Amino acid sequence: MIEYELAGNDLGEVRFAISPLHELVLSLRTLRDPGRFPLQLPWLRATEPARTGLDLELLRALTNESLWTPDFLTPRPYSPLGRIEDELSTLAGTPAGVVRADLAEVHPGTLPSALQGRPARVLGRVLAALRDYWEACFEPHWARMRTVLEADVVYRGRVMAHAGLAAMFAGIDPHVRLDGTVLRIRLRSDLSYRASTAGRGLTLAPSLFSRRGAVPISPDEPPHLIYPARGLGTLWETETSTPPAALAGLIGRVRAQLLGLLETPTSSTELAVRLNVTPTAVNQHLRALRAAGLLISARHGRSVLYRRSDLGDHLLRGT
Template sequence: MIRYRLEPSDVSAVRFGISPLSELGLGLRAFRAPERYPLQRPWTDRIAGVLPLLDREVLSGLVDERRWVADFVNPRPDSPLTSFDDELRALGRIRPERLRSDLERVHGTVPAVFAGRHDRVVERLQQALATTWELCFAPYWPRMRRVLQADVAHRGRVAAHEGIGAVLAGLSESVRFDGRHVDVRLNSPIARDRPVQGEGLTLVPSVFVVRASTPIDDDLPPTVMYPARGQGAMWSTASHPDAGAVRDLLGRTRAALLDALGEPASSTDLAMRFGVSTSAVNQHLRVMERGGLLNRTRYGRAVLYYRSTVGDALVRRE
């Protein structure tokens, strides 16, 4: 069991994050044991044809038969808006000793594929992950991200109405919270008692965990990865609207903005991208938000817009 000890100031600093790289890392479990992830069977069936194109030697070196995954492919996300490209670039700066220690915690030794010059090992690792993302995750990431964002939004509402304690207690059957301690029961002999001490506790929803899990390395920032709610409907089929009809319905500019907002963006970013004024973009965004096609969130001083589930249904490409 892992215990995170929280002071009152730590409880108020609990936050959520979404990590594309972590989803890829945890998704390697489904590569190894697809029968353990029946809700993701439609995904594993769809990607079966591209698996021979992947660097299976590298990917197999990141996860073992217990489905333990190397911590460096489960980074703690900085926000709900972290991008895969940013996380992959950060991974390129990994220190040799961190790479070795994370792999040794999983396998007891460093797999042969990760032996050799550090820069070449990291380059091959990045390429293997980039290819896996492009072929297996990117085409389906909008669906996965919708589930993760909806989970975070739901738990945010729970926190607002019932407090963060209700959120922590409701993450998973394997998580307990008594007001001071977050206890995570694992299917492993690992046991530790760790104070958070101002580092912050990050809660990371995932579609590839059956029960809550934590980093293997005790020195890593306190993080709990937990099963996202709503996975059962993630692969439900829906009709694909005609793109021309969407333009006729919304108008060319709003249809283009809606299409662009598969990833969060600010009105300033969108104005620069489309060569129009920020005020004009804001007007369109507000109308689409009121119409339920967009959601918005604040990140620092910026307001970011992104498609809602309804908006996704209008432009769905998967």
Template sequence: MRAKLTLSVSDLAHTRFALCPMWEVVTSFRALIGTPVPALHRGWAAQVRPRCAAAGLDHGWLADMIAPTGHLPDFLNPPPTGYARTLDEELATIAATDPRQVRQDLDYLAAERGGRLPPRLRALYRDPPAQLPRLAAEIEAYWELALAPYWARIRAVLEADVFHRARQAAGSGTARMLNNLHETVRWDGDSLLLTERHCRLTRIATGGGLVLAPSAFAWPRVLTRAVAPDPPQLAYPARGAATLWESRREPRTDALAAVVGRSRALLLAELDSPASTTELAHRADLSAAAVSQHLTALHSAALVSAHRAGRSVLYARTALADALLDAQP
């Protein structure tokens, strides 16, 4: 498969990067249902799959809509209006999608699946305004279970990728930056050539410019979106994604313990992967009541974030806590 995207001077002038939570939703869900799960994400999937199954997300809206290969509904990836939209902003846009766009995407899915859609998607086809809020609610539930506890780490990888490519464009030009996005992407004079694409892309009637969206879960593919009148989007594998789930070196907490206390410093160190109060109590050899008290204090200080997972709550280190641990001598 090959596509040619001709870019004008105006398009190049309006080429920009964007961090898009919904690209991480659709690509991570596709990775999660892979057989097998890509080796890069198996550690993450081992933690997330049981939570999603317990919440019924393994046979919900996303499972009906996203297959391991094939078309990804374009309306799930609305055009970014800034550098970093929040998930809530993207979900509001999805809930207000033009019914014609929803039905067009579902027609593509039906064509890929022999002309049939599951009952949920047939209901969505009949009445998009009534069903889209239900889809948005499930996406939010999936985000809380599968991505929010890890978002500080994921976003750091995405930010580092954008910083690297912005410096590359500044030092060597936009053409070299585009040539280095992915092995299937090549700049050729006035056009961007894409091979082995996994989404539709056409320049006809699409908007000006180009949106480049780094993704921690897109590997090994480049994914595209082209819906008039929006500018086309390229979601490409972010640099550093291969190190995303690597265990960090055991942090020294002596200096931090002098400020926040030994037990709280220990809990921050144990939160290299998200965990519940019970899990942390077992890891740190503390009572659940003591852990709960410490986590409340750490949450108030913005050092941990809390995410509902069924009847329990998962706690995760924030970027601020990561920075404090990384600064230890």
């Protein structure tokens, strides 16, 4: 059990962030044990040809049988606008002692051969392998991945603002709960510690490669919680559902499909992928639906996220 004692039970104690590096590193667990990540199988199949030229021995060595990863590879992010270039640049400055200690924490005893050697050289090989992995397997899909993560952040922020911290944490993961001012995260392992967020705050980062709440191995790391993002089940799907015939006849098939999809905040990029149409076409439909009062929109970072309005709900349900 991991416990974070919040310095104050208020909204200012918690911040959200999106980390491309987190996603890159956590996805390594799917390479080691793909059977535990069935929702990522479409992505694994799609990127299989691109992985043939990667240093897979080293990449797989960055996790262990418990699917832990070294803390230095998943530092606490600070912004929902994180860029992989910035995160890899920061990672390059990791002190040798931290690299050595964190690798030993994940691989007690003898390190895998791919991770043996002077820490500075090992870190250089790790950075090179991660950059190649990003370019081959993540860069082509990152826009789609980011839209799901951003939609999750918007949703959690709305719940937190309207219903409070406890309600927001209750919806993140059944293994996470807020008791008064103490956030408790129940893990599968025997890892246990208690730390205060005083002076450091608590960062929450949604992930497409986490099945349950995850925290740093060391209590000395800044408090942050990685949790499963909403919408993962539809990330790699193309929308094929048929909207109600009467509604499609009234506003058109594509616009009716859009209304059906927009129960939760979603960007035009993700909608275009799921409907297999161009972003330009989607934006035209979204503008028309918003002008009719059927959608509401809000800017989040570099994206505009859309969601059905109450009027859109009533029209979709025929009430």
